[in-house]
Amino acid sequence: MMELGHMPDTTERGLVQSRWTPGAPEEVRFLGMSAGIKPKESVPVTAYRCSKCGYLELYASPA
Ligand SMILES: [Zn+2]
Numbered sequence: 001m002m003e004l005g006h007m008p009d010t011t012e013r014g015l016v017q018s019r020w021t022p023g024a025p026e027e028v029r030f031l032g033m034s035a036g037i038k039p040k041e042s043v044p045v046t047a048y049r050c051s052k053c054g055y056l057e058l059y060a061s062p063a
Pocket of ligand 1: 052
C-alpha cells in the first residue's frame with residue numbers, strides 16, 4: 001500500500017538528510033506571510049541507486 005506524504009526541505013541548517021512526513025504539508029503563516037510548513041514527526045529517507053543505470057529507489061523506514 002502506498003501512503004501519501006511529503007519531504008520537507010531545510011535550507012538554513014546546512015546539509016541534512018531528507019525526511020518523509022505523513023500527509024500533505026500544512027503551511028504556517030506569520031503576519032500574513034508564508035513562514036514555511038509545519039514541522040511534524042518524520043522518518044529519514046534512504047536512497048538506493050542502481051550502479052548500472054542510476055535508477056533510484058527511496059525508502060522511508062523507521063531506523
Ligand atoms: Zn539499473
